[in-house]
Amino acid sequence: MTRQPTLATERLLLRPMTLTDAPEVQRLAGDYDVAANALDIPYPYPDGVAGSWIAGHEEGFVLGEMVVFAVTPADDDLLIGAIGLMNIDRRHRRGELGYWIGKPYWNRGYATEAAGAIIAYGFGGLGLNRIYAMYFTRNPASARVMQKCGMAYEGCLRRHVQKWGFFEDIGIYGIVKEEYLAGSAGRDHRSRRTKTA
Ligand SMILES: CC(C)(COP(=O)(O)OP(=O)(O)OC[C@H]1O[C@@H](n2cnc3c(N)ncnc32)[C@H](O)[C@@H]1OP(=O)(O)O)[C@@H](O)C(=O)NCCC(=O)NCCS
Structure with missing residues (x-):
């Protein structure tokens, strides 16, 4: 069985989470400004939720449905965020990129750096053909x-989900393997067909 790898970037390590990360997940994801911008993060963040979430990661990876990484500085094992690919669909070879970074660490380029590594892993190690990401349109960061990861804007799903009693507009960005490999990501997303490998 393939084990989930650890990915290194210039400043970060992306590694599998362990239960010892649960208190930091609860503290950082439990910040109102993080929870408010992520579809499935509760607020307040109840005890036990982080541990249950982390406990499901290995099975999700083994089943090929998702892969989640702790984001840590390269020189310190302390978790500063989470990133991964969810809703992995083997038939269509696509996955949904999702992430959050703890508020004390915002605007240092960490999410962009981590997402770049996850996109490379998705197209390389996981053999995906398309990676997409969804965000509340009220969340420009x-x-x-x-955008900075080379994903192309694909559209808006109006009032697509509910978050805390409000229907939210969802924006979607995507990137496909051929444009990623050609280095032309984000420039052109006219529809076309591509042959499966
Ligand atoms: C979105 C999030 C992951 C960004 O993490 P980060 O590490 O700060 O991201 P980066 O530093 O790589 O890039 C942030 C960019 O957004 C920009 N930005 C920040 N606030 C912004 C705002 N209010 N309006 C427009 N741009 C904004 C920054 O200037 C930066 O762009 P730049 O490099 O061109 O200046 C982080 O804010 C977060 O976790 N938010 C809460 C949870 C969340 O939104 N998760 C994503 C759900 S789809």
Whole structure:
């Protein structure tokens, strides 16, 4: 069985989470400004939720459905965020990029750096053909991360989800393997067909 790798970037390590990360997940994801911008993060963040979430990561990876990484500085094992690919669909070879970074660490380029590594891993190690990401349109910082990773804006799903009693507009960015490999990501997303490998 393939084990989940650890990915290194210039300043970060992306590694599998362990239960010892649970208190930091609860503290950082439990910040109102993080929870408010992520579809599935509760607020307040109840005891036990982080541990249950982390405990499901290995099975999700083994089943090929998702892969989640702790984001840590390269020289310190302390978790500063989470990133991964969810809703992995083997038939269509696509996955949904998702992430959050703890508020004390915002605007240092960490989400962009981590997302770049996850996109490379998705197309390389996981053999995906398409990676997409969704964000509340009221959250321009997340859209900016997607742009900086070379993803192309694909559209808006109006009032697509509910978050805390409000219907929210969802923006979508995506990137496909051929444009990623050609280095032309984000420039052109006219529809076309591609042959499966
Ligand atoms: C979105 C999030 C992951 C960004 O993390 P980060 O490490 O700060 O991201 P980066 O530093 O790589 O990039 C942030 C970019 O957004 C920009 N930005 C920040 N706030 C912004 C705002 N209010 N309006 C427009 N751009 C904004 C920054 O200037 C930066 O762009 P730049 O490099 O061109 O200046 C982080 O804010 C977060 O975790 N938010 C809460 C949870 C969340 O939104 N998750 C994503 C759900 S789709």
